[in-house]
Every structure is written in C-alpha cells, then in structure tokens.
Amino acid sequence: MHPTSQLQARQVWAKCLEIIHKDINEQSFKTWFEPIVPLNVANQTLSIQVPSQFFYEWLEENYIHVLRKAIDYTLGKNGMLEYSIIVDKGDKKNPPIAYNVPNQKPTVPVAAQRKPEPTLYESPFQLKDLDSLELDSYLNPHYTFDNFVEGDCNRLGRSAGLAVAQRPGVTSFNPLMIYGSVGLGKTHLIQAIGNYIKNTQTNKFVLYVTSEKFCNQFINAIKNNTLQAFSNFYMQVDVLIIDDVQFLAGKERTQESFFHIFNHLHQSGKQIIMSSDRAPRELAGMQDRLLSRFKWGLTADVQQPDFETRIAILQKKLQADGIYIEDKVIEYLAHSIDTNVREMEGVIVSLMAHASLNRREIDMELARTTLKNIVVDNEKEVTVDSILDAVTSHFDVNMADLKGKSRKKETVFPRQIAMYLMKEFTNLPLKSIGYHFGGRDHSTVIHAVQTISIMLETDKEVEKTMQKLYKYFNRVRVKN
Ligand SMILES: Nc1ncnc2c1ncn2[C@@H]1O[C@H](COP(=O)(O)OP(=O)(O)OP(=O)(O)O)[C@@H](O)[C@H]1O
Numbered sequence: 001m002h003p004t005s006q007l008q009a010r011q012v013w014a015k016c017l018e019i020i021h022k023d024i025n026e027q028s029f030k031t032w033f034e035p036i037v038p039l040n041v042a043n044q045t046l047s048i049q050v051p052s053q054f055f056y057e058w059l060e061e062n063y064i065h066v067l068r069k070a071i072d073y074t075l076g077k078n079g080m081l082e083y084s085i086i087v088d089k090g091d092k093k094n095p096p097i098a099y100n101v102p103n104q105k106p107t108v109p110v111a112a113q114r115k116p117e118p119t120l121y122e123s124p125f126q127l128k129d130l131d132s133l134e135l136d137s138y139l140n141p142h143y144t145f146d147n148f149v150e151g152d153c154n155r156l157g158r159s160a161g162l163a164v165a166q167r168p169g170v171t172s173f174n175p176l177m178i179y180g181s182v183g184l185g186k187t188h189l190i191q192a193i194g195n196y197i198k199n200t201q202t203n204k205f206v207l208y209v210t211s212e213k214f215c216n217q218f219i220n221a222i223k224n225n226t227l228q229a230f231s232n233f234y235m236q237v238d239v240l241i242i243d244d245v246q247f248l249a250g251k252e253r254t255q256e257s258f259f260h261i262f263n264h265l266h267q268s269g270k271q272i273i274m275s276s277d278r279a280p281r282e283l284a285g286m287q288d289r290l291l292s293r294f295k296w297g298l299t300a301d302v303q304q305p306d307f308e309t310r311i312a313i314l315q316k317k318l319q320a321d322g323i324y325i326e327d328k329v330i331e332y333l334a335h336s337i338d339t340n341v342r343e344m345e346g347v348i349v350s351l352m353a354h355a356s357l358n359r360r361e362i363d364m365e366l367a368r369t370t371l372k373n374i375v376v377d378n379e380k381e382v383t384v385d386s387i388l389d390a391v392t393s394h395f396d397v398n399m400a401d402l403k404g405k406s407r408k409k410e411t412v413f414p415r416q417i418a419m420y421l422m423k424e425f426t427n428l429p430l431k432s433i434g435y436h437f438g439g440r441d442h443s444t445v446i447h448a449v450q451t452i453s454i455m456l457e458t459d460k461e462v463e464k465t466m467q468k469l470y471k472y473f474n475r476v477r478v479k480n
Pocket residue numbers: 147148149150154180181182183184185186187188189277313341342345
C-alpha cells in the first residue's frame with residue numbers, strides 16, 4: 001500500500017469522523033466509528049477496515065446516510081467507500097468490496113467471499129495422501145494464546161501449554177492433559193498449542209483429532225482392513241493433540257490401538273496433548289496402563305472463571321467483535337453468567353442479534369431483556385416470607401426479634417434490610433410492609449429504605465451483604 005494514500009486515507013477519514021460525530025450520539029460514535037481503521041484512498045474511493053461482518057451490516061443498515069453525507073463532503077458525489085472485513089477475529093481479511101454508498105450494494109455477498117472452512121481430512125491413514133493434504137487443517141486458527149484470557153482458573157494449564165508449544169516433546173509435560181468441565185476452554189487451549197507449533201516450527205507435523213473421530217477412523221480401518229496403515233499414519237505425527245479422551249472409555253480395542261501409538265510417540269520424543277472432561281482418576285472404563293501413562297506428564301485442570309476473569313473474557317470478545325459496551329453492562333453480564341465461557345459467548349451473540357434486529361445499542365435495558373430468558377428460569381419468586389427467611393438466616397436473628405420492638409443494633413439493621421428488600425422485590429404498599437414488622441407505619445419503612453439506600457452508596461460492606469442476599473433469590477444485584 002502506498003504510504004501517501006494511507007496518510008490521505010487517515011486525513012479523509014478524520015474529516016468524515018468530524019462530520020459523522022455531529023450527527024450521532026456519543027455512544028453510537030464510540031461503538032460504531034472509533035473501531036474503523038482507514039486503509040487507503042485512491043480514485044475517489046476510501047477503503048476502511050471494519051472488525052466483523054456483523055459490524056459491516058450494522059453500518060449499512062443504520063449509518064449509511066451519515067456515511068454518505070461524510071463521503072459526499074470529503075470525496076464528492078462520486079466518492080465511494082470500500083469495506084474490508086476482518087474474518088472471524090483473525091488477521092485474514094476478506095478481499096475488499098467496493099460499492100458506491102448507498103445505492104449500489106456489493107455485487108458479491110460478503111459471506112461468499114470468506115475463505116471456505118477447511119474440509120476435514122476423512123481418511124488420514126491413506127499414506128499416499130500425506131503430501132497433498134493440509135493435515136493439520138482441523139486446527140482452528142482463531143484459537144491462539146493471544147486471545148485466551150488467563151486467570152486463576154486456567155493459569156497452570158496455560159503456562160504449561162505455552163511451555164509445550166515452545167518446546168514440544170522436550171519438556172517433562174509429556175503428555176500434557178488438560179481437563180475440566182464443558183465450555184471452559186480446553187479445546188481452545190490445546191488448539192492454541194497446535195497453532196503455535198504449526199506457526200513457529202513449520203517442519204513439524206501437528207495433528208489435532210477428537211477422540212470420537214479417532215474411534216471412527218479406527219472402526220473404518222478395521223472394516224477396510226487398513227489397521228496397519230492407520231497406526232503407521234499416527235506414528236508419524238510430531239505433535240498429536242487428542243480432544244475429549246473420555247470418549248475412548250469402554251472402547252477396549254480403540255484404547256489398545258491408542259496405547260501403542262501413544263507409546264511409540266512418547267518413546268520417540270514426540271509430543272502428546274490431550275483434553276478430557278474429567279480428571280484421569282475419574283476416567284472409568286479406561287485401561288489402567290493407559291491411565292498411568294496419562295499421568296506421566298502434567299495434568300492441569302481448567303475451572304470456572306472468577307468474576308474478574310469473566311470481565312476480562314467479555315472485554316476481549318467484545319473487542320474482537322469491535323463492539324463497545326459500557327462497563328456497567330459488562331459487569332452485569334459477568335455477574336449473570338457464571339457457568340461457562342461458551343455460554344458467555346452465546347449471550348454476546350444474542351445481544352448483537354437483538355441489537356441488530358431492534359436497531360439499537362447494547363445498553364443495560366437490552367442486556368436485561370436478552371438475559372431474561374436465561375436468568376428467569378433460575379429466579380425464585382421473592383415473597384415476604386422468603387425475604388424474612390433469607391434475612392433471619394443471613395444475620396442469624398430470630399423471627400420474633402426481627403418483627404418485634406427491639407431497638408438493638410443487631411436487630412434494627414437486618415430489619416431495615418428486610419424492609420428494603422420488600423420494597424425492591426414486592427409490590428406491597430409501604431403500609432403493608434410495615435404491617436409485617438409489628439404494624440409499623442409507612443414513615444418507618446421509608447426511613448429504613450432511605451437509610452439502606454445511603455449505606456449502599458457509601459459502605460462497601462453493606463453492598464456486599466446486599467449482593468449475597470440477592471443470591472438467596474438467584475438474583476443479580478446491579479449497582480446503578
Ligand atoms: N480463557 C478463555 N479466554 C478466551 N476465550 C475462552 C476462554 N475459555 C474459553 N473460551 C472460549 O469459550 C468457548 C468454549 O471453549 P472450548 O470449546 O475450548 O471449551 P471446552 O472446554 O473444550 O468445552 P467442551 O468440553 O464442551 O468441548 C470457545 O469459543 C473459547 O474460545
């Protein structure tokens with residue numbers, strides 16, 4: 001690319017931004033225009049790079065008029081805008097699509113210009129095909145260390161993975177076994193190792209295979225009488241990555257075959273990396289000799305990410321999609337989805353879809369509505385009794401004291417909290433809330449609610465207590 005045209009592009013785009021900024025609100029500007037990178041300008045055509053296809057479609061649908069206006073102003077009526085889309089968060093770009101904003105649509109749909117998914121290599125043990133096929137193509141190039149967020153939940157696995165990636169077959173982490181429950185990043189991590197090796201040591205034959213696929217290949221090899229070729233093929237691999245080994249459980253003959261391949265590779269200093277949904281000691285139906293080999297190297301677990309890691313993961317994913325969401329909303333999402341990372345990704349996708357369909361920004365209200373379907377199933381109905389139960393049990397006060405006349409501090413505070421919760425969660429009038437506390441009048445309830453509201457603003461401990469109480473009802477408390 002010519003440096004002058006790049007400089008010009010930046011200047012033209014800066015002018016466009018100035019114009020656009022005047023026409024739209026701050027948040028929309030931040031979300032949809034700041035992530036755009038001007039690439040070059042030539043023949044009255046400005047090329048810009050956008051982070052995703054979703055992003056491109058959104059611009060098309062919502063901001064075409066402001067873009068047209070800006071292009072008219074900077075490049076004239078015949079000015080064109082050319083989009084280049086980063087494919088799936090990776091660094092490969094689609095060929096740019098040129099069209100005249102806004103009338104002429106791209107003649108080739110954007111999706112059609114994407115690089116097709118690599119086809120799986122169905123019969124890897126046909127040795128004649130070895131040279132002609134991209135054998136490690138089932139590694140997803142988007143699974144990298146760079147976009148794998150580190151936290152206490154995965155630190156050991158990640159560092160061991162990186163060590164293995166830098167020196168495959170040489171460290172004592174052989175085999176490396178990553179285990180943990182669904183959607184916590186096992187596949188991402190083991191594929192990141194494969195991608196790293198593939199990119200840094202191009203002479204190495206890296207093979208990623210799921211255990212299910214391995215089993216099917218084995219069965220086909222039996223059927224076709226090609227067992228020897230099957231084993232020989234696997235024995236040539238430099239780095240064998242095998243996902244979901246728990247799938248081998250109970251499959252005696254497949255395990256037998258895997259055992260021989262494993263031994264051969266290990267003895268030849270080749271690297272073996274595995275993942276499993278449970279720890280080796282819990283892998284019932286697996287031969288002992290295989291299990292003991294699994295423990296030769298390093299076994300590391302991945303756990304559910306804690307709150308801070310969830311925030312970091314959400315931020316990374318949003319950033320990769322070029323989406324801007326307020327911190328408050330990210331915090332709400334991180335509080336609400338604490339099951340696994342796949343679910344978090346699912347929520348982001350649904351949020352983007354809702355935002356796109358309803359033509360609006362992703363704000364707190366949209367996040368709440370979108371999550372409702374997911375969270376609502378878990379939410380318990382909050383009643384006067386459930387509040388009284390939660391408060392008495394949390395503060396360890398008895399019910400009679402809570403409802404009675406006591407003015408002791410240990411009772412007054414929980415009582416005020418209970419009143420506050422009733423105001424928050426029920427539709428009861430203040431008078432009825434007072435009724436549940438020995439017939440106190442509505443001004444006492446107002447005072448309690450005000451006192452707790454102020455404390456929530458000023459005292460972190462009270463805020464923490466309130467968050468814990470919300471959990472009694474499977475609710476997430478979001479600070480305003
Ligand atoms: N620490 C992380 N940082 C960034 N993305 C993550 C992280 N952990 C998981 N993910 C993402 O979450 C999704 C699910 O992860 P992955 O498929 O690796 O889970 P898994 O543990 O292999 O699940 P399963 O047992 O169901 O196969 C992937 O898109 C992955 O990129």
